[in-house]
Amino acid sequence: MIKTFDFVFDALRSERLMKQLKNALECDADLEICTDIERLYFDSRHKTVTIKPYSATSAFHWKVAPAEITYDTLSNMLSDNWENIKQEDIRYL
Secondary structure: OOOOOHHHHHHHHOHHHHHHHHHHHHOOOOEEEEOOOEEEEEEOOOOEEEEEEOOOOOOOHHHOOOEEEEHHHHHHHHOOOHHHOOHHHEEEO
């Protein structure tokens, strides 16, 4: 099972992670947030988030398919608005 978007479900259970992600979406600077298995790069200029494995040797690194999503897509995921996500706003790398 692919675990690329597991951080979203973790954020729905963790106020701390949810706050970090929402703050990153509102920030005008590029940021990086790491979870146990993912590394999220927030590109403030292009309003995209690149999701990659935490490292090449981390647990489950082979289950995190690198992807790029828009800020809007992440915002919809965090708000549990899955029906508003556009397929073209998720790109696997």
